[in-house]
Amino acid sequence: MEIKKYKNTNVVVKIGDLLEDDSEAIINPANSLMIMGGGVAGIIKKKGGEEIEEEAKRYAPVEIGKAIITKAGKLKFKYVIHSPTMERPAMVTTSEKVYKATFAALESAYNKGLKSVSFPAMGTGVGGLSYKEAAKAMFSAIKDFLDKFYLEEIRIILLNKEAYEDFVSELKNVFVE
Numbered sequence: 001m002e003i004k005k006y007k008n009t010n011v012v013v014k015i016g017d018l019l020e021d022d023s024e025a026i027i028n029p030a031n032s033l034m035i036m037g038g039g040v041a042g043i044i045k046k047k048g049g050e051e052i053e054e055e056a057k058r059y060a061p062v063e064i065g066k067a068i069i070t071k072a073g074k075l076k077f078k079y080v081i082h083s084p085t086m087e088r089p090a091m092v093t094t095s096e097k098v099y100k101a102t103f104a105a106l107e108s109a110y111n112k113g114l115k116s117v118s119f120p121a122m123g124t125g126v127g128g129l130s131y132k133e134a135a136k137a138m139f140s141a142i143k144d145f146l147d148k149f150y151l152e153e154i155r156i157i158l159l160n161k162e163a164y165e166d167f168v169s170e171l172k173n174v175f176v177e
Contacts (some may be wrong), residue, residue, distance in 0.1 A: 002168045004175040007146050011139075011175060012155040013167045019047055021157055023116035025069070025079040027105045029098075029123060031091070032084045034060040034068075039126040044080060048073035056082050064097050067104040069112055079112065081105045085123045093127035095137040102141035106151065115152040121163050131163045135170035143174055 001014040018026055018040065028041050034056040036045040045053050055070040059082075062068055067083035083105035085093045102122055109117045122138055123129040129137075142154055158164045 002171060004171055006143065006175050007150070009146050009151055010153040011142060011171065012153060013164065013171050014155065014157060015159070015161065015164050016157045018118055018120050018157045019043065019075060021118040021155060022076075023118040023153065023155055024077060024114045025072075025081050025109055025112075025117050026075070026077050027102075027117060027119045027122070028080050028082045029085045029101060029120060029127065030056070030062070030082040031089045032061045032063060032087045033057075033089065034062060034082060035089050037089050040120045041082075044075070048075040048080070052080055056080075065100040065104055067101070067108040069108055078114070081108050081117065083108070083122075085127050090126055093123040093129060095123075095129065095133050098123035098127070098129060098134055098137040099141045102138045103145055106142065106145040106154070107149070109151060110145075110149045116155070117151065117153075118155040118157050121156065121158055121167070124163070131158075131166035132170065135167045139170050139174040 036053040059068040083101040
């Protein structure tokens with residue numbers, strides 16, 4: 001686990017299972033239609049229940065750069081924050097869209113009064129971005145967010161060592177001591 005403190009916020013990168021984390025909310029890198037078919041969204045729906053997707057779809061379409069919050073179903077979190085990185089399911093995304101989605105998710109958490117959130121590697125997997133590209137976009141958004149707002153802890157939970165190494169490398173580049 002790697003932790004950097006920036007303006008009183010802990011920015012954490014670790015390997016683990018997003019759905020087993022203990023933050024108040026997890027981030028779903030959604031599509032604008034809020035269809036929770038594959039990737040992280042599919043796992044959230046499978047483990048948390050259909051009701052998460054049903055609630056999210058009531059807000060659809062959600063443009064990139066906006067985020068919506070739903071209850072977390074059977075998951076132990078207070079909320080799931082759905083922040084689109086693509087317009088339709090299975091589309092390739094861009095660094096700019098990942099930046100916007102990350103910022104929007106953080107803003108939603110802040111507006112809801114949350115203290116901690118956990119992200120997956122946004123835009124990787126289905127979205128097609130490399131871990132390095134995703135890390136650069138996400139940490140840029142996190143830094144810009146923290147220059148204006150505050151959360152106690154922002155975590156990025158990664159599935160493997162390769163992702164972890166790329167994210168830690170970028171974490172150290174962006175949050176220089």
